[in-house]
Amino acid sequence: MWEQIYAVIQKVPAGYVATYGQIAALAGLPGYARQVGYALNALPENSLVPWHRVVNAKGKISIRSGGSAADLRQRARLEAEGVEFDAQGRIPLEHFQWRPERSFNGNPGQIDLGSQ
DNA sequence: CCACTGACGAGTG
């Protein structure tokens, strides 16, 4: 089951992020947002899954371990991939949320920075 | 088997 979730997450291109609900829906598991989080929680740190590209609906890193190395690492990785955070520590989903329809060919296209 | 918990989300006040 988680494999389906992991598969979707691995489809998220660098420089973009997806929400838990979005991942669940794309995995064919609508309403399983919590399970997605649960699945990521169970992921080993050395996993090949880009779990750092998954944030909650507010565009915020949801790790409850707040302040722990985990969320800092996630943010650092995202910034390294070109994702920006606002002063509130959130990601402007308007500009960085992954749009499968738009990247149907597996090519996400260019990130429209400068729009903000 | 029952109850509680959890990297969440949508709805309501």
Place this chain on the structure above:
DNA sequence: GCACTCGCCAGTG
């Protein structure tokens, strides 16, 4: 926009 509640399903004790 923020705080609170209910619903979600799987794991764990």
